[in-house]
Amino acid sequence: MKMHDILQKDPEMWALFTRNEEYQSSIQDKYNRFPYYASKNRDIFEPKASEYLIKNGFHVEYPDNKKFVVCLTHDVDDLYKTAGMKILEALGNLRTIRFSTCIDLLAQIRSKKLPLWNFSDIIALEDRYDAKSSFNFMVQDPGDQDYNYDINDCEAIIGELSDRGWEIGLHGGHTAYDDLSEIREKKKRLEKILNKKVVGYRNHYLRFTVPETWDHISNAGFLYDTSLGYSDCVGFRNGMCHPFTPFNLKTGKPIEILEIPLIIMDRTLKVSMNLDTRRAWEMSKILIDTVAKNEGVLTLLWHNNDFFGEQRKLYEKILMYCAEKNAWMTSGEVIARWWKQNGKD
DSSP: OHHHHHHSSHHHHHHHHHHHHHHHHHHHHHSOOOOGOOOSOTTTTTTTTHHHHHHHHHOOGGGGSSSEEEEEEEEEEBBBBHHHHHHHHHHHHTTTTTHHHHHHHHHHHHSSSOOOOOOOHHHHHHTTTTTTOOOEEEOOOOTTTTTOGGGGGGHHHHHHHTTTTTTEEEOOOTTGOOHHHHHHHHHHHHHHHTTTTOOEEEEGGGOTTTTHHHHHHTTTTOOOOOOOOOOSSSSOTTTTTSBBBETTTTTTTTTTEEEEOOEHHHHIIHHHIIOOOOHHHHHHHHHEEEETTTTTTEEOOOGGGOOOOHHHHHHHHHHHHHHHTTTTEEEEHHHHHHHHTTTOO
């Protein structure tokens, strides 16, 4: 029996799954997002819809007897440090480094490009745990909000990542979530550089409107999306820890896109929830154990420009723990294709 057939038997589960309250609410934050604090569902750490599916016969058997899945993703917001970031870094090193090195740092402050090219570090770490991930690149132009890099400068690294088995997805800009033509145009530009189809999507700042953004992503020709998560709290926005086909309550029809819901974002833990590293790990462990118990998919978002110090250690701790629990850790594309091929949605 299909997910929709099972969930429709319970009005409460169906309302949670379809995000019915978001159709009716006028509450939005400054980025036009529906926030967790406005939701009537306060059991954000419980995947109630997925639990209901399992109680009613839904079951998943993953390859190689893996117990659950971790969808690893990185949104590439920045590739070059801003002048302010450079100044702080230089000042922080003045007491511990030689004068000649300080001169080099000050020269870098004047440079327009001090790259955050830590891709090799990220993939080397993931490779140690037999994992692959998705890198979602922005395609923007000078003058666009949060413009930081020219996608044409990334052709070599995009090709290398793709050739080595990591996925390249599109990270839509601020206004793309509500603009089909923009999504299509940016997808086309990224595909020209990648030289193959781009199948995965996530919007910047998790800007998302139910159900319109799903419709736009579907009509743009993507296979899957990973935008459905709260910016202000980790957890299960629609009670799901499994990929699913969304349902449009306005048309009464499924939307031809696979949603792999976002469960944990680094900045949500650190900034929105204001958790130190220890508490962030404790929160992450609870969610990992919950997803594993329900044979689900835990989508993790770790930004490349936050892949340093304690944040990097936390990411590795998550990978290590998931590997110990026999997780299949891979990209959104691999998960989406497997899910579709096995008729799980």
